[in-house]
Amino acid sequence: MNARPDNWGALLEGLRRRDRRALARIISQVEDRKPGWQSAMQSIFALAGNATIIGITGSPGAGKSTLTGALATGLAARGRKGGILAVDPTSPFTGGAILGDRVRMIELAKHNIFLRSMATRGAMGGLSRATRDVARILDAFGHDIVLIETVGVGQDEVDVLRVADLTVVVCIPGQGDNVQAVKAGIMEIADLFIVNKADRPGTDDVVGDIRAMQRLTMGKGMRQANILKSVATSGEGLDAIIDELDRLQPIVKADPSAANRDLGTEVRELVEDDLLRLFWDKAGGREKLASLLGEGKISDPYQLAQALFSEKDIAGLSGKDKN
């Protein structure tokens, strides 16, 4: 599969020269699993490893995009390079123009800040896998910090945030039960809470709600995440947030339990992603399942599964792929 070198060599050379078009192109080709992507990621892996990956989550309307952009700009003012990866597990689209991002992208580009959007790719739950790859490419490009901004929804969000070295949860005052936005599984992995739009009434109530939630959910020996306030639109509180992120970075990086440091797990994910994609996409498993379900003749899951896959089909699977 690695026979065709395509334009990978030139693109990787462009990445080393910090050419933003090469960066965007490499991301697209890796996302699309173009032939040679594994070898390209090997070169990228060798270049990467310097950036801290920061996940930023919170409910829609919490001002995550503004805050993330302001943080990247604030980092740039301190001579640091922050790239942004906006991940929306709820959107079926991918490639750039989601989340109303065109305008934002142009605005950020003025400050030389790279923004990339990602959404669902395939149905294989491969979004966290893709997020990890793209974050690594941004890292290899020379970013000091990769800000992953994700919409707060369920298990997909938790999986995406597993890629991050540290996780920031954004809340806002004035939405009655807004801490509800801090979904299951997020509370436990939060390294920092930000109450944004802190010029609005009810800010201290939100801080109280977060404290209460922390008391109820925190396990023994866990770090208690700090709570900072900001008004991202005016820049208020941003310096303190960047200071706190700087304080946290060495702490989380030193934590050996960090999921993204687990090589075995990552290899397993890569292999399983490939294997399942081969089966469902390339070998037509998805269409076959849809058509079997559409016929509605069989309601028995075991029989349906057997109709789709038996061990001896494996040979045919590979043969089909060679066409």
Place this chain on the structure above:
Amino acid sequence: MNARPDNWGALLEGLRRRDRRALARIISQVEDRKPGWQSAMQSIFALAGNATIIGITGSPGAGKSTLTGALATGLAARGRKGGILAVDPTSPFTGGAILGDRVRMIELAKHNIFLRSMATRGAMGGLSRATRDVARILDAFGHDIVLIETVGVGQDEVDVLRVADLTVVVCIPGQGDNVQAVKAGIMEIADLFIVNKADRPGTDDVVGDIRAMQRLTMGKGMRQANILKSVATSGEGLDAIIDELDRLQPIVKADPSAANRDLGTEVRELVEDDLLRLFWDKAGGREKLASLLGEGKISDPYQLAQALFSEKDIAGLSGKDKN
């Protein structure tokens, strides 16, 4: 793969006769994916569909085992048949003797209540898959209710509880931050809270904590779960709990969004389980990964993944399986 009929015919006949030894043997053979298990599960699927599956979770020490046993006994007194499936995602052992269950099993057998224990099987995250199969076998055996008792830990627990038609969360007073036991992702799927050991001081505090947690985490339009008190060791409160479970059953069964009613998802899981097991176990993927990691020569996940799997290996995979 379905060539050898083994003893499936006799065992299925035993299941229809409600022979408990046949039941136990079928569960073992399905868990072990003995040849012919799919056809056997097809027959079992046709017999099943009458039982309500109730998941019971909570922190260790909450008295879940005693409560579950007492509920099954209480059901028996009302002429109903409740079987118990004890699932421990934290234990590497499986087959019966986990959770100190030998004594318990003998005790329950006196009341003609079947208890089965399950723990981690394989590393494929297939525990929820296995739980679903075993619950279905207990259903086909003629149980009205299958009580799945699981230890409260992380994502595995949530996956196991997805199999249940309704979920009960057990808390106890007197453990400072004990509602912390209600882990991420569980609060949202709870249909009923039980404060067990309610003869101890602090019972009302726990009820208050649960109410607070519900206010913080509940989404709009969600059913608010009731909170009942019990002393499982004395039987106090059990009648009210069984009444509430009876009230809930038709409500949850009528909910079309119930995950276990999603045929496509189940087929997908079955197929992926098979495919991944074939790769990691039968084709030696696991050993190969362990040996590659052990050598420590490669730290690059993409290179490791390629060493383990490329599309053309699929043919070899199947060939190997035929030996």
